[in-house]
Amino acid sequence: MRAQNKTLQGISYFLLAIAVLVSINIAYRRVQFEDSRKSVDLIVSYKDMKQLSLLGGMEIKPLLEILNKKTRITSIAIEEDTLEDFINSGKVSMLKGSEVMNMYRVGHVNRFLLTHLYKKIKVKPERFYLIIEEKADYERIRDFLMIEFGKDSVKRIGQLNILEVIDDKEDLLQIGLGISRNTISQVRKLGFQPVIRLKNSNRLSQALIRQKFLSFAEELKHTTVIFEGDSVLGYPSQLSLTLEKLNAFEYNIGFVEFSKQSGITKMANSLPKQVVRVHSISSEEMGRYTPENASKRFYRAVKERGIRSIFIQSFKDIYQEGSIVDFNVKYFNKISTLIDKEGFTLTPREAFEIIDYEPAKTWELFIINCGVLALVLILFQLFFILRVGWAILTSLFFVGGFYVSFLFSSLMGWASFIALISAVVTPTIAVIAPFPDEEENKLVSNRILNALFYLLKVLGVCLMGAVMIVGLLSVVDYIFAIKRFMGVKISFIMPLVLIGIYFFLRPHRMSSIIFVFRRIFYAPIRTAGLASIVVLFGFVVVLILRSGNYFMMPSMIFEEKFRTMLESLLYVRPRTKEFLIGYPFLFLALVYLDKKISRHWVWFFMIIGVVAPISLVNSFCHIHTPLSISLYRSCLGIVLGFGFGAVYYFLYKLGEILLKRNHNDRN
DSSP states (O other): OOOOOHHHHHHHHHHHHHHHHHHHHHHHHHHHHHHHOOEEEEEEEHHHHHHHHHHTTSOHHHHHHHHHHHSOOOEEEEEOOOHHHHHHTTSEEEEEHHHHHHHHHHTOSOHHHHHHHHHHSOOOTTSEEEEESSHHHHHHHHHHHHHHHOGGGEEEOTTSSEEEEOSOHHHHHHOOOOOOHHHHHHHHHTTOEEEEEOBOOSSOOHHHHHHHHHHHHTTOSSOEEOOBSSBOTTTTTTHHHHHHHHHHTTOEEEEETTOOOBTHHHHHHHSGGGEEEEEEOOHHHHTTOOHHHHHHHHHHHHHHHOOOEEEEOOOOSSOOSSOHHHHHHHHHHHHHHHHHHTTOEEOOGGGSOOOOOOOOOHHHHHHHHHHHHHHHHHHHHHHSOOOHHHHHHHHHHHHHHHHHHHHTTOHHHHHHHHHHHHHHHHHHHHHHTTOOOHHHHHTOSOHHHHHHHHHHHHHHHHHHHHHHHHHHTOSHHHHTTSSOOSOHHHHHHHHHHHHHHHHHHOGGGGGGHHHHHHHHHHSOOOHHHHHHHHHHHHHHHHHHHTOSSSOSSOOOHHHHHHHHHHHHHHSSOOOHIIIIIIHHHHHHHHHHBTTTBOTTTHHHHHHHHTHHHHHHHHHHHOTTSOHHHHHHHHHHHHHHHHHHHHHHHHHHHHHHHHHHHHHHHHO
8 A cells, every 4th residue: 555645544534434424314314214104005097997897797886896895906097088988988979971971871870860960061071070978078078179179170060969070080089088077986985096197189288288187176186197108298398387287286296117208207307296106017018927926026116116106907818717807806915915014004195194304404415525525535545646736626626516516506416426426436445445465465364254354344335435325315306216326337337447457557556557558558469368358348248238227138037036036035136246246256356365366367356346346336326225125235245245255265175176186086
């Protein structure tokens, strides 16, 4: 270790200690908030239940009564009615003009009505004619269609409940016509909380948005709105009015996890306190799931990612001998049983207890900002002799950046940037700082115990950096996954680069970095060096492609089974790259350092090994994951990592013994 300015080191450690203590206090407040959120809302779709009732040979009302008596479903999501719904219920008939002309000519169907319609106007073959049974339905459909298309495109035929409309058939059938008040009343009477689903329109107007909200606003003063389709109501031109209505009526906004709904992020950022995170399995995905797998997915979302609203699709295509209704009732109960075992209360969202949460204050963010500054100064001192001038410039950058972001009301943007710096610096320091030099390593008597202490030091440093990230990103925007940690790929790549440079050059060659790399560039290529670079490059590519929520590479069948087994045994699945690869490589590097592993080649092991602390810190960057889960997973990873490292060590020793025995037998 190079001789450093002791005063700078002391200041760095002091700032770091204060920042960690402040961060722990913020983390404690968040743990209390997470522990108090013990209510879960189970939602099913009214339209989905209607289809299920038809397949089960019953009306929708008896099915909902069964759900009320035999399941723990708490809410029913009511979709907007469409013309197709009115037609299927027998309340509306829709005829194209060409059909009216042909039917009048042949004279087979409803001669009286067709004669009156045909004689009242000149029927146009390309238009549609809606024959509506009840006056209330007629007025509702008329009002929505006139707002949607304009008065000139929707005409009443005489005094009859008949409308002439210009539109494409598929589009006309799927236009949202608001929420049925009768359906809201029916759902309430059967003991469920109504949840509203609104559709967007290609012909947006302020009048249309107001009309949609008017269809249910008088009936429901507080509820959750989960938007239907690829975009939220009002996107892109009338989003501000939708936000105004949601805010005025204090409606919750359903933010469906992993969905790519246009406009939902902007809406959630505008009203973060009204956001409800929802987990659902789409209709397209349902074909790949069994009730067992689907129920575990919902359970995992509640347990590991803080989801408190579950939107459940029924199974309709799986063959089974009994009633399809009973089959789905068992499926719903399987979900509720798993969630219930975790100590959660199943209740409608509107009955949730309102919980106050206090994120980091400005002064707390400033102290943590100084703590990350201390980490950067410590990292600099590991790589080179840090001059006072450079330390002052670095400090001015951190303090000045914080002050400017505060002045321009963009403090959270700065906090997220500082969190990224912490995610890069922390695993780098964790691996380098406790690494022994040659003189220290000669004094080690028990190398296995020494490797264990090294891993514990790595864990301790990583947890200090991780808790500061938790403090920096403590706002509900991150807790509810409205915003996500930026720079995931950077936080993976940069520590690998820094660790590679440090252990390849070693501190005494750091000042000659350009000369060393120039010499390597012109040196002849050796097989061992080329092979190690190829292996590392492939390893890093796989690591980057498989980081994040969506795998860009497929996982193997045995891998999925292995993960499922780990989760069932250990409650939470630890990250395989930590305990199977990262920690064992760090462990073996320490055990065989200066013996079987030269310091000229230790860089290879450390680049692979640093994957574990990177992954550990990254776990805490998923702010929506409960802190207790992240902490348990991290400790589990290092315990298993030490265990697998020891197994690899003894397997290697066993291999050595067998090879020696085989060699002796030959001689």
